[in-house]
Amino acid sequence: MALKLSENSLKVLEKRYLKKDENGKVVETPQEMFTRVAKAIAAADRLYRKTEDDIAALEHKFFTMMENLEFMPNSPTLMNAGRDLSQLSACFVLPIEDSMDSIFDSIKFTALIHKSGGGTGFSFSRLRARSSTVRSTGGIASGPVSFMKVFDAATQAVKQGGTRRGANMGILRVDHPDIMDFIVCKENDKEINNFNISVAVTEDFMRKVTKDEEYDLIDPNTHKAVHRLKAKEVFELMVKMAHKNGEPGIIFIDRINNNNPTPLLGKIESTNPCGEQPLLPFESCNLGSINLYALLKKADGKFEFDWDRLKEIIHLSVHFLDNVIDVNKYPLSQIDKMTKQTRKIGLGIMGWSSALAKMMIPYDSDEAIALAEKVMSFIQAEARKESLDLARARGTFPAYKGSIFEASNLRLRNATLTTIAPTGTISIIAGPCSSGIEPMFALCYQRANVLDNARMIEVEPAFKDVMEEKGLYTRKLMEKIAEKGSVQEMKEVPEDIRRAFVTSHDITPEWHIKMQAVFQKFTDNAVSKTINFHEDASIDDVRKAYMLAYEMGCKGLTIYRDKSRSEQVLSVGTKD
Numbered sequence: 324m325a326l327k328l329s330e331n332s333l334k335v336l337e338k339r340y341l342k343k344d345e346n347g348k349v350v351e352t353p354q355e356m357f358t359r360v361a362k363a364i365a366a367a368d369r370l371y372r373k374t375e376d377d378i379a380a381l382e383h384k385f386f387t388m389m390e391n392l393e394f395m396p397n398s399p400t401l402m403n404a405g406r407d408l409s410q411l412s413a414c415f416v417l418p419i420e421d422s423m424d425s426i427f428d429s430i431k432f433t434a435l436i437h438k439s440g441g442g443t444g445f446s447f448s449r450l451r452a453r454s455s456t457v458r459s460t461g462g463i464a465s466g467p468v469s470f471m472k473v474f475d476a477a478t479q480a481v482k483q484g485g486t487r488r489g490a491n492m493g494i495l496r497v498d499h500p501d502i503m504d505f506i507v508c509k510e511n512d513k514e515i516n517n518f519n520i521s522v523a524v525t526e527d528f529m530r531k532v533t534k535d536e537e538y539d540l541i542d543p544n545t546h547k548a549v550h551r552l553k554a555k556e557v558f559e560l561m562v563k564m565a566h567k568n569g570e571p572g573i574i575f576i577d578r579i580n581n582n583n584p585t586p587l588l589g590k591i592e593s594t595n596p597c598g599e600q601p602l603l604p605f606e607s608c609n610l611g612s613i614n615l616y617a618l619l620k621k622a623d624g625k626f627e628f629d630w631d632r633l634k635e636i637i638h639l640s641v642h643f644l645d646n647v648i649d650v651n652k653y654p655l656s657q658i659d660k661m662t663k664q665t666r667k668i669g670l671g672i673m674g675w676s677s678a679l680a681k682m683m684i685p686y687d688s689d690e691a692i693a694l695a696e697k698v699m700s701f702i703q704a705e706a707r708k709e710s711l712d713l714a715r716a717r718g719t720f721p722a723y724k725g726s727i728f729e730a731s732n733l734r735l736r737n738a739t740l741t742t743i744a745p746t747g748t749i750s751i752i753a754g755p756c757s758s759g760i761e762p763m764f765a766l767c768y769q770r771a772n773v774l775d776n777a778r779m780i781e782v783e784p785a786f787k788d789v790m791e792e793k794g795l796y797t798r799k800l801m802e803k804i805a806e807k808g809s810v811q812e813m814k815e816v817p818e819d820i821r822r823a824f825v826t827s828h829d830i831t832p833e834w835h836i837k838m839q840a841v842f843q844k845f846t847d848n849a850v851s852k853t854i855n856f857h858e859d860a861s862i863d864d865v866r867k868a869y870m871l872a873y874e875m876g877c878k879g880l881t882i883y884r885d886k887s888r889s890e891q892v893l894s895v896g897t898k899d
């Protein structure tokens with residue numbers, strides 16, 4: 324298949340992904356970019372004594388699945404593979420100990436990672452509370468929130484020169500003495516803008532919310548209880564703030580640690596910036612996503628998944644992502660060491676709602692949930708098969724002994740295989756197709772470009788296809804839809820098309836969460852998802868969503884109420 328990229332895809336590629344000469348002129352075509360990436364990643368097979376013929380064949384397969392837009396690695400791999408930088412991962416977690424040395428080392432490491440296009444997550448939970456004493460100076464500690472602002476300022480400064488804007492996740496445990504400060508630290512949505520923040524809540528805390536009991540706040544150094552709060556009051560403040568402008572999010576930290584594949588290496592304290600990748604301190608992870616929209620075939624006049632090709636793509640993608648670990652140049656030796664202990668990879672999907680719509684299956688339907696279960700369990704099972712094969716040829720991940728897989732003798736090459744990433748940019752490069760497992764945001768819409776905030780107009784490709792097929796595609800109608808965002812009340816659009824093309828705001832939060840939960844069930848790591856609410860949603864609605872996510876086994880939750888921030892990445896309609 325000849326490479327067919329959309330205008331927006333080319334725009335994004337030219338801006339940051341394709342090689343440029345010293346005058347800033349693009350000197351690489353998208354095909355050459357895919358060749359560069361395929362070659363660099365296939366080369367890792369040399370480490371495992373593969374023949375040159377085998378490597379050439381593998382390179383061709385890697386190239387083809389990218390050229391077909393069936394699979395995309397995360398942005399740093401596309402940008403940096405086969406080039407001097409060669410930093411290929413999107414996700415990092417760094418430790419922050421309670422000392423000036425550790426805090427400022429971590430800031431330096433963060434700057435290096437951001438420069439190379441990676442995102443960083445941190446837990447600030449080990450820092451002593453605000454107003455506690457500093458032994459060496461007799462002064463007063465400023466606490467986690469004030470140090471977060473230093474990380475934020477450093478990120479802001481590096482942002483201009485880096486490959487893309489650096490993103491951070493800041494986590495604080497719910498039992499840290501400064502938790503109330505933390506929950507409100509982004510109340511002003513102009514502050515700490517280079518961070519997403521999430522409260523790490525424990526099982527004990529959630530139980531006490533339900534029973535309306537108090538819980539202890541623990542001094543991170545002495546591990547002694549220093550204060551007590553009513554769990555319900557803390558929870559209510561989180562809900563109120565999230566309702567106000569989407570932050571903080573929540574992560575269920577005990578649930579994450581129950582799934583920690585290598586408990587002997589330590590506890591998981593944080594995730595990467597968008598929440599989909601829990602990692603140990605100094606661990607990194609590279610992600611890749613299968614474009615389900617590109618894996619449809621027509622049978623008996625109807626679209627369905629091409630399961631055979633999907634299976635091939637899953638196996639090739641796991642091989643690809645495992646190779647990335649070997650050819651990656653890590654920004655720090657500690658990261659190199661930790662990453663190669665667990666060899667975590669994160670294979671996920673994009674184009675889910677575009678594919679559903681093309682199959683005429685509404686996102687908010689039992690049929691969609693059942694298909695999600697079928698697709699993701701298939702991806703998880705086939706990814707594991709490939710990882711078992713790789714382990715036979717290359718060995719298990721070094722920390723396998725003592726891992727949760729040892730008891731069942733599941734000799735894997737990778738401690739985790741699946742993650743559902745936001746695919747913010749790669750879904751533009753591969754598409755346009757819908758991102759991750761998100762519903763379509765709108766059928767015709769403006770998107771603030773993640774790279775430079777320029778506004779771009781897009782028509783959902785599945786919608787365009789279906790409307791063209793029925794002879795209903797006119798510019799005038801598309802303009803009308805662009806104004807509204809949704810077609811639910813448009814009589815010009817046939818009923819079955821209206822039903823299949825539900826957009827994010829036509830879908831209730833309950834269905835959003837159901838979809839996140841079903842994908843989580845078959846995902847080793849976590850799922851990036853925003854639960855979208857109408858502008859007029861109540862605090863009650865948000866509280867219910869948090870409880871539902873907890874009950875349904877999600878690892879965390881991010882909500883966003885429409886128009887609750889002064890700047891938002893996606894907006895529906897050109898007029899209200």
Ligand code: UDP
Pocket residue numbers: 396397398399413414415440441442443487488489490595596597598599610744745746747748749750773
């Ligand atoms: N990320 C980042 N800066 C950005 C976008 C993403 O650091 O501007 C990191 C972050 O860790 C995020 C991960 O990349 O969780 C994956 O994001 P996404 O899937 O949107 O990236 P893409 O590969 O599409 O660029």
